[in-house]
Amino acid sequence: MTAGEAAPEVQVVPATIRKWVQLGHLxxxxxxxxxxxxxxxxxxxxxxxxxxxxxxxxxVP
Known part of the structure; x- marks a missing residue:
């Protein structure tokens, strides 16, 4: 699925999915x-x- 299709599944915007890719999380x-x-x-x-x-x-410790 695309970022636009996946984003609502985890309650974020598509830009967040793309950011996770840039940061190496996805x-x-x-x-x-x-x-x-x-x-x-x-x-x-x-x-x-x-x-x-x-x-x-x-x-907080």
């Missing part, structure tokens, strides 16, 4: 023309990893 599974395609399971995994990092960095 790798495209393929391409359709100029668009990257993603597996939904990879998008969910990236979303969990990003939110886990955010949550861990906010913790």
């Amino acid at each position: 790798a495209p599974a393929g391409r359709r023309g100029r668009e990257n395609l993603f597996r939904l399971e990879d998008v969910f995994r990236a979303e969990r990893a990003v939110h886990r990092r955010t949550r861990d960095s906010v913790r």
Whole structure:
């Protein structure tokens, strides 16, 4: 699925999916023309990893 199709599944905007690719949190599974395609399971995994990092960095000892 495209970034535009995957984004609503994890409640983000498509630009966030593209940013995850730039940051190395998510790798495209393929391409359709100029668009990257993603597996939904990879998008969910990236979303969990990003939110886990955010949550861990906010913790107060």
